[in-house]
Amino acid sequence: MQSLYKTSHLLDTEHLSHKELNLIFDLARKFKNNDTLGTHRGTNVGFLFHEASTRTKGSFLIACKNLGINVLDLSPQNSSFVKGESLVDTAENLIALGVNLFVIRHNQSGIMNYLSEKIDVPIINGGDGMHAHPTQALLDAFTLIEHFGSIENKKVSIIGDIKHSRVARSNIHTLKTLGAEITVIGPKTFIPIGIEKMGVNISYSLDTILESDIIMALRIQKERQLSGLIPSFSDYASCYGIKEKHLTEIKSEAVIMHPGPVNRGIEISGKVADSKNSLILEQTTNGIFIRMAVISLLLEGNL
Amino acid sequence: MQSLYKTSHLLDTEHLSHKELNLIFDLARKFKNNDTLGTHRGTNVGFLFHEASTRTKGSFLIACKNLGINVLDLSPQNSSFVKGESLVDTAENLIALGVNLFVIRHNQSGIMNYLSEKIDVPIINGGDGMHAHPTQALLDAFTLIEHFGSIENKKVSIIGDIKHSRVARSNIHTLKTLGAEITVIGPKTFIPIGIEKMGVNISYSLDTILESDIIMALRIQKERQLSGLIPSFSDYASCYGIKEKHLTEIKSEAVIMHPGPVNRGIEISGKVADSKNSLILEQTTNGIFIRMAVISLLLEGNL
């Protein structure tokens, strides 16, 4: 994977083949079933989270602890490591300190692709700008395969701010690799021009979810600058929020997903989040096993 | 304990029977004597400290490490986990991540009682508003029993801002359960109306401590809004601060306690804090064993 680089990394999902996806899912399944303990005692993983995160960070942290790995959290909020130093210098110094793998989150799209050309240890992208969030897409796909067996030809709706969503982008790549049929849904300001070139359908109406097998709501990034893109959060909720009434309208076997944290009452209502159709907590749980699998495979040079 | 709830929790000391107190103290004693190692390897404990703390947090941290427990510190200063999510959602997601028990501190009194109705894993209250701080009361009682054997009929003075003190409230419950006779001491603005209904005496003069076996000074919360309640800290110190001269006036076998951190020269003078009557450092040390005991008992379903 990523043969462009000196070392294997997980920077996006675009370059992951169906076979590589299966490799990851098989190992995640083993971890989940406790078949394999996969210890990497003595290994040091460096966390560089340049954007706030704890769902993803907490999940990576437990994944590392389960594998017996030491975590060095050198995220800027915890540290001054990065001040006055380039990210490359920081990474090289951490390698000199014994770091064997990095998990990085950064608000600049593509920064890890640049970094990966400079250093020799694997990088896992924990989310970069609007570019990619590969482990989220992997855990979503893993959860769906666990639920449906296969998602070939399943109809997927992805609802929300597709334009600014790295989760959407990474999910589109894996879901297409796995043979699903994708429609992105949102107001025009949220649909990037040319998205159809990724092989997805476009809809501006939430009615599309009535035909879907998989309904994936994206988080509205309250903290991001959205002024002008939507009139208000309540307006968005009224047009694109999944509400209790939808539960009787969608296919009974349809599943509802959300990468979290959920803004209840905006993207989805509390009743929907807690309904039997919801896979939200399964997503969280599976995140640990997917991250254990990816870390293991990269450390062993098997990805 | 707390049969109101689906799972056992430690939310206050009000509902702890004498028998349950002994159960906790017996296990704490075993941990202190290294009789029992009580390992819970593979267990994940989530820390949610919504108020600054490190004495309590550090003590819980060492308790967890001694038990082989992984700690996930998702306190808001470290994390954005809670942003845009209710505490219930946060907790449910952490449970999905594998958290087996929570230690929570929060400035809202009673919030953990609400949370405990919603989730199925044990919660330990690390202090909530002006309501309760059960592990502090347990470690205080444990320290006293270790020192005196029994505290039945011992005279206890609790001095300070009784009104706003969760430490006072939790201590009153355990000390009464253990048969002690309690007097609360402070300026009128610090004594809550109706406190005598808890079965305690009231005094407005520090002279009361001359008859006491146990003298417990509370911390003046400098960071809280006290404007109007007392004229000044030095005024408080002059009327209610325990000073060197008291050491010759109090019973020679009387003990002096403080939950820490001590404002030396306000609640008690440096000489008093360091005197042979002081149990302050014993309190700190015992905190670890009490917390190990409570965590163990809750994880094993034995409380």
Add this chain to the structure above:
Amino acid sequence: MQSLYKTSHLLDTEHLSHKELNLIFDLARKFKNNDTLGTHRGTNVGFLFHEASTRTKGSFLIACKNLGINVLDLSPQNSSFVKGESLVDTAENLIALGVNLFVIRHNQSGIMNYLSEKIDVPIINGGDGMHAHPTQALLDAFTLIEHFGSIENKKVSIIGDIKHSRVARSNIHTLKTLGAEITVIGPKTFIPIGIEKMGVNISYSLDTILESDIIMALRIQKERQLSGLIPSFSDYASCYGIKEKHLTEIKSEAVIMHPGPVNRGIEISGKVADSKNSLILEQTTNGIFIRMAVISLLLEGNL
């Protein structure tokens, strides 16, 4: 060492004999070669970093983990431990919590000397004001001895803000103990009056490095108040920055060092930092082994 105090500490390098330096280096070498695993499982080390740090902190953290030591990071950014409490009270309470050794960084010069008179567990100075940074000096000397075998009579240039540098001060002590000949280089405002009494030469010109075996650039502390001392950073860089052209002018076997983090283009250029003469990453790596050695020796009472 430090027989002034009740317990051994590492507060500066001034009092370390050549024999004691060798003791430290020998153990560091063993750790580096994996000859000795030196486990201190069950030991608690308290971190009190009152100044931002992560290179040093990360290095101490890995050193502790390698030794099986629990780290309690009670640095003020993580904690409120210190609020309203003197450093002595904080330390005593941490000792009561089971802390066996402290690593402290503080902006007040000499504060640890004061603290060391009051408490009974070893303190390692992780940098105090403009006074000392002993583990940095030890890792620098270790790196040089590893490289050269001996540094007796080697010519060392230390370039930068000597006046405000604890790194310079600690290095001067160890390098002189090991027999090196030292010149400090910088603008007059950076050279403290009377520095020649430490047995060093003074130069105001970077040309001096052409004769040096060891060229040590200090970090310009951008975050410190430098107004007035130098006209601008670019001015400093043009007069005292080590640039690519110097690589052909200095002795071919000369080595270039920097305590990090490097301000590339100010103290040294990127080409110089990455050149074959640079020992910068070796310094980082060796920091772990030096810190393992110092922690081990102090815990065992052998220093």
